[in-house]
Amino acid sequence: MVIRRLVVFLFFAVSGSAGADGWDPTSKASNRFSINNTRHNLTVSFNPLQRIMNIARNDYLEVCVYCHTPHGASKRVDAPLWNRTINVDPYLTYDKPRTLDRPIGQPGPNSLTCLSCHDGSISIDSIINMPGSGLYNKAQETTVNFTFLDAWPGEGFDGRHFVLGPGFSQPGRCTICHNSNSPTMPDYEGFVIGTDLSNDHPVGVQYPVTFEANVDFNAPIAAVSGRMSYFDENLNSFADTREVRLYDTGDGPEVECASCHDPHGVRSGSDGSTFSPSFLRVNNGVADNGTSGTAGIVSHGASALCLTCHIK
Numbered sequence: 001m002v003i004r005r006l007v008v009f010l011f012f013a014v015s016g017s018a019g020a021d022g023w024d025p026t027s028k029a030s031n032r033f034s035i036n037n038t039r040h041n042l043t044v045s046f047n048p049l050q051r052i053m054n055i056a057r058n059d060y061l062e063v064c065v066y067c068h069t070p071h072g073a074s075k076r077v078d079a080p081l082w083n084r085t086i087n088v089d090p091y092l093t094y095d096k097p098r099t100l101d102r103p104i105g106q107p108g109p110n111s112l113t114c115l116s117c118h119d120g121s122i123s124i125d126s127i128i129n130m131p132g133s134g135l136y137n138k139a140q141e142t143t144v145n146f147t148f149l150d151a152w153p154g155e156g157f158d159g160r161h162f163v164l165g166p167g168f169s170q171p172g173r174c175t176i177c178h179n180s181n182s183p184t185m186p187d188y189e190g191f192v193i194g195t196d197l198s199n200d201h202p203v204g205v206q207y208p209v210t211f212e213a214n215v216d217f218n219a220p221i222a223a224v225s226g227r228m229s230y231f232d233e234n235l236n237s238f239a240d241t242r243e244v245r246l247y248d249t250g251d252g253p254e255v256e257c258a259s260c261h262d263p264h265g266v267r268s269g270s271d272g273s274t275f276s277p278s279f280l281r282v283n284n285g286v287a288d289n290g291t292s293g294t295a296g297i298v299s300h301g302a303s304a305l306c307l308t309c310h311i312k
């Protein structure tokens with residue numbers, strides 16, 4: 001019995017491991033209805049093997065708290081009720097040829113939030129305000145303190161507060177299990193963006209504000225003054241979750257991680273449809289091909305996300 005289950009796991013791992021589009025159709029998360037059913041549910045309650053993760057992070061039993069808190073939120077980053085430690089050290093920025101000669105800066109708040117897990121330097125469970133009373137530590141805004149995190153009375157192991165990765169062999173990283181050598185566990189090596197952003201789509205980069213004939217970018221058609229510009233596809237004067245946006249934190253509209261991604265998941269079609277893969281605001285072309293991970297996905301057309309901004 002044990003052997004048969006192993007074979008099944010192996011089969012899944014080989015047949016459906018994370019594809020070129022950086023998304024894993026074999027996930028046990030249904031990617032429907034709510035963030036609770038996605039990989040951003042760090043309680044991992046959607047997965048029958050959730051408790052294995054207790055050796056790697058505190059299980060706060062609440063989904064939102066890994067990122068938000070109703071009280072005592074971070075003052076260090078301009079993000080909604082932010083509960084996580086953020087990195088205050090500089091990142092290496094995109095350094096390859098670019099069409100426009102507009103400045104590229106450090107990642108803004110709407111990227112620092114994502115990087116607080118995906119740069120692989122901060123423990124997944126490193127929050128400022130743990131559920132319950134007396135479990136608040138302001139210094140956590142910028143510094144991970146294991147002694148504080150060990151005070152969590154619920155499930156979790158003292159001293160075990162893993163970062164996402166990377167690394168196959170180093171302790172303290174989720175990728176010690178979640179790597180390509182461990183066929184029974186999804187491989188997360190590719191999800192660690194790191195602190196070197198020079199080979200990633202530019203963030204902290206300014207978007208054009210004038211659109212003459214030779215500028216091959218589309219004009220966002222709406223704006224919330226001083227906060228963002230957005231592609232108001234349904235013309236309802238509201239920045240819907242499925243609409244690509246450019247964040248303005250003082251230097252004009254810029255591309256950030258959350259321009260393209262919504263970490264809560266975005267329905268690809270009507271209510272109940274499967275979320276667009278990879279938490280994208282616009283499905284970049286993944287179609288329902290009858291496999292479990294794609295069932296119920298509505299394709300928005302090949303490279304639909306890219307072509308929202310780029311005229312190509």
Ligand code: HEC
Nearest residue numbers: 021022111114115118190191193201203256257260278284
């Ligand atoms: C211009 C749009 C865009 C921006 C900006 C962007 N991404 Fe993505 N991201 C994508 C697309 C599209 C995918 C789907 C996979 C692919 O095509 O590589 C993706 C995939 C991912 C993945 C899955 C693993 C992988 O590499 O494929 C992670 C994790 C991720 N993005 C995190 C981030 C973070 C963190 C930032 C900010 C530093 C960011 N993204 C900025 C478009 C973007």
Ligand code: HEC
Nearest residue numbers: 027028029039047049052053056057124162174177184185
């Ligand atoms: C001891 C090895 C081990 C470590 C360390 C570990 N995991 Fe896991 N993880 C597993 C196993 C086993 C599964 C279940 C695999 C399956 O469902 O096929 C899993 C599943 C998951 C899933 C659900 C996968 C899915 O889509 O169904 C997530 C999310 C996850 N782990 C996140 C993490 C994070 C974040 C960390 C680090 C804080 C971590 N894991 C550390 C072994 C581990």
Ligand code: HEC
Nearest residue numbers: 035040063064066067068079080109110113114258263264
């Ligand atoms: C993995 C981290 C993460 C988790 C878990 C999470 N959020 Fe968020 N949330 C974010 C980020 C990042 C933003 C800011 C997005 C941006 O830059 O525009 C945000 C923004 C929000 C906003 C502001 C409006 C918006 O959508 O931008 C609300 C409201 C919100 N989250 C509610 C929740 C609730 C409720 C839960 C739990 C059910 C939750 N979030 C879980 C990361 C998370």
Ligand code: HEC
Nearest residue numbers: 023024039066113114117124188191257258261263278279
């Ligand atoms: C609390 C930590 C945390 C924060 C904050 C966070 N992520 Fe994640 N993210 C994870 C973990 C853990 C996973 C599951 C393991 C993996 O796929 O790397 C994940 C998975 C992903 C994936 C792959 C989805 C899939 O279906 O496989 C993408 C894309 C992604 N995150 C993008 C983002 C972006 C963009 C942001 C910010 C808007 C963000 N994340 C914020 C922890 C986080």
Ligand code: HEC
Nearest residue numbers: 097098099100102202205206207244255259305306308309
């Ligand atoms: C939110 C708007 C937006 C989206 C969506 C977007 N881009 Fe970009 N992209 C930009 C901006 C702005 C730059 C920086 C341009 C510059 O500074 O020259 C850029 C730069 C680039 C570059 C570097 C070369 C250049 O012309 O600067 C490439 C290549 C690129 N994007 C490809 C893509 C691909 C592929 C996708 C889809 C996965 C995508 N982009 C999605 C806005 C976007």
